[in-house]
Amino acid sequence: MTRPLLTSSIGFSSPVVDKVERLLEVLAALQEDPLLGRAFTLHGGTALNLFYDRAPRLSVDVDLMFTGAVDRDVMTAMRPEIDRRFREVVGALGYVVQATNDEHSGRTYRVKYPGSHVKVDVSYLARIALLQPELRACRFADPLVTFPVLQLPELAAGKVKALMERVAARDLFDLFRLSMEMPALFDDARARALTIRAACTADSFPRMLRPTEALGRFAQPQVELTEPLYSVLRADEAPEYETMLENVSRWLAPLDDFSAAEIEFVRLLSEHAEYRPQLLFSEWPDVLDRARVDPVMEWKVVNLKKRPAPGR
Template sequence: MYNYSKKDLERIASETGFIRDNLEKVFRLCDVLQYLNENPLLSEHLALKGGTAINLTVFNLPRLSVDIDLDFTKECSKDEMLVIRERINRDLTNFMFTKGYALSPNTKNPHSLDSWVFYFQNAGGNKDNIKIEINYSMRNHILPIEKRKINGNFLQIDFEVKTLALLELFGGKIKALIERTAPRDLYDIHNMLNQNIIKTTEQDMLRKIVLFYLSVGGSNKPSTTFNLDNLYRMKFPQIRSSLIPVLKKSERFDFETAKTEVKEYLSNLFVLTKNEKLYVENFNQGIYQSELLFEETDIIERIKEHPMAVWKMKGK
């Protein structure tokens, strides 16, 4: 459990090149993740996703991630989900309060998303916060949930966490990059390319996963064409404010090269098949046919009643 002093953190920050206060957040996040792993209710029903999952369990922590994004994973009715959700919230908040955190008024619990913000006083004596989000509408997943070991030798921890499958982690990351063009998303996808994380034989499945999440989870209607020029509108001030603080001080991220290489990769990835185009067109007409995206019967069975797909079809 987390018990690092200011002196400890300053030493580790000096050794790793990370900013001390952001480094402290990662230790605190790992403390929460360990609790999620040890609590039977939370371990059974939640899986880590997003940048924290990618940088802690896929990469060897090249950048710090300062929040926790989780999906509820039990395929169940809305009524059953709401009962379990109440129990999850009770256990999570009790743990955080026991650890000395205070609930922020910025906490929001709209519909099927719990967005918890907890205040704490960091080792430097300043007020800081941890954000934990749990999405309950994305509870039917394309691929089976995985258990992954946390990396980062300096963290000195040894436990596994449940995460979305590797392809779903990066499918969600690509979806996020398309929708919000954030520097951290660009950085993570560029690392994915540099480290050859996705095999050649997995590229088609990755594209289908991105299309699926753009349709069921996107803020706009899915499209059969992709304008990737938004990547070039990302300017250095964005990099300086949101990415550089979570990198090692010695790292020199060439974001112009990254934008070019990621855009080229995504342009090649998003060459849609006839059935993929038909899936998107039908979805926009209120017809949900996951079998146009996926041939695997187990995948089709898992997502045939996906809550967001069902909800969006009712709105057509």
């Protein structure tokens, strides 16, 4: 296999470009494999920046959902073969594949090459895409690299969830880009419903109910927060940090005002660990059918039910 080369690499550091080209090589090999090509869907920053946007940020990790089987028992039975085949396919490219964890929810691989590695996270918990994934191409790779990717509204919802779970400047930047490219995203009822549902699966829920509550943690950033981001941006296109923060705050503000149905969805989930997806998705039966059997929300409900009763 010929390693894909970035055709839009001006302004990025050579080590970062090299890592992204290797990342694309791994994705291309997975997509060409008869088993793995049907098993994975790409999400996260690489999906946004390389398969939708114009590569403003070079994401250097791979985030994959195992979407080859919804049923837990079927997934569990397939998992050893998926792992074996992943090691075989990626190893055939000349990389050393090292697994750094093996949990029920997923597995992390380090795809090692001299001097560095590419991290690949595989989620076996997030097995359902609520919107049908799309086969998209990275327009900045030669030869072209295609891969199944979450649709943009669901990617945006996932980025909002990430903002609520961690303090990483790359999430702020990705949401800033989305706010510029899709300023009216939350005027769309389906995108809004997807985002509220994603926020409710965050580790911070129900302590944190609205995405804007997370932005306070990004104020007065230290260099440890911003440096990793600016190292993977073009120097002449890096936005001011305060500009990103202000834009994202305005963009997320419509999610502060819940409708009656949204209030009830959040209340039932936060107070009673009762999941009622029909309150959000009744207008879209296909999305509702997938949301009803979503393992991520099933796991969230299990954990909410473990909370001590009020007053204890």
